[in-house]
Amino acid sequence: MIIISFYMRSLKTDKSINLKHNQTEEDMNCLSPSILSADYSILGEQLKQLDEAGAQYVHIDVMDGSFVPSISIGLPVIKTIRKCTERMFDVHLMIDEPVRYIDDFATAGADIITVHAEACKHLDRTIEAIKEKGILAGVALNPATPLSAIEYVLPKVDMVLIMTVNPGFGGQKLIPYTVDKVRDLKALLEKTANxxxxxxxxxxxxxxxxxxxxxxxxxxxxxxxxxxxxxxxNVKGFLNIMM
Structure with a gap:
């Protein structure tokens, strides 16, 4: 299986591009290390280590202290680390009414913006706002939120993020029933050829x-x-299992 290591940012507005770096192989798996667990005093160095090990994405959790209890990084950090790597920036907005900030995060360097269904008054419009920026749109669900909450927007999104813990803190144990939720989502997507x-x-x-x-x-x-x-x-350990 061939993995394209670096994302061609110049192709980002091509509607044919997908989260698999323009691959056509449906079953490609990708690793998105979350820098929520990184050491921010040496973040640039750790991003380089991710690159060298072959991780395809960088997962960036943005928390506002309202939608989730914690507060994390924001736009200035994303703008700064965008210079450190060409990997896909997988930006996960755990903030209330994220539509207010789509332009800002797109400008900062996001390649994918994922918003929570629970945090959007107008989910459909928020997804449209992301797509209008020429980047990829994801929708996230908390563990107890049913798939029916996003069924009508599924044709518009590039990715669905299933939270396997309650969001807001790192280092939690996976909630077992979320595995069934992933399985149900996969069946739903296959049923609709999504x-x-x-x-x-x-x-x-x-x-x-x-x-x-x-x-x-x-x-x-x-x-x-x-x-x-x-x-x-650690990255190589994941990739050995995933590929």
Whole structure:
């Protein structure tokens, strides 16, 4: 299986491009390390380690202290680290009414913007606002939010993010029933011939990633399991299982 290591940003507005770096192979799996678990005093160095190990995306969690209890990084950090890597910036907005900031995050360098269905008064319009910027649109669901909440917008999104923990904190254990939710989403997408990617985020490690892949996930977010210990070895450990 061929992986294109670096995202061609000049192709970003091509409607044919997808989360698999313009690959046509449907079953390609990609790793999106979450920098929520990174050491920010050496973040540039750690991003380089992710590059060298072969991670395809960088997952960036943005939290506002309202939609979720925690507060994390924002636009200035994203703008700065955009200079450090050409990897896909997978920006996960855990903020209320994210439509207000779509332009800002797109300008800062996001390649994918994912918003929570629970955080949007007008989810359809928010997704349209993302697509209008020529970037990829994702929609996220908290563990207990049913798939029916996004069924009508599925034709418009490039990716669905299933939270496998309650959002807002790193280092949590995966909630077992979310595996069934991933499986149900995969069946729903196949039933409607929808090619959207399925991303999972929360409590993912080398012990449970195969279960998530088997359920239908193909974009894997991992934080603590990547950044605790030897980053390059951890990334390679995931990729050996995923490829």
């Amino acid at each position: 090619k959207a990617d399925i991303e999972v985020d929360g409590g993912v490690n080398l012990e449970n990633v195969e279960t998530l892949l088997a359920a239908g996930a193909n974009i894997i977010v991992a934080g603590s399991a990547v950044f605790s210990g030897d980053i390059e070895e």
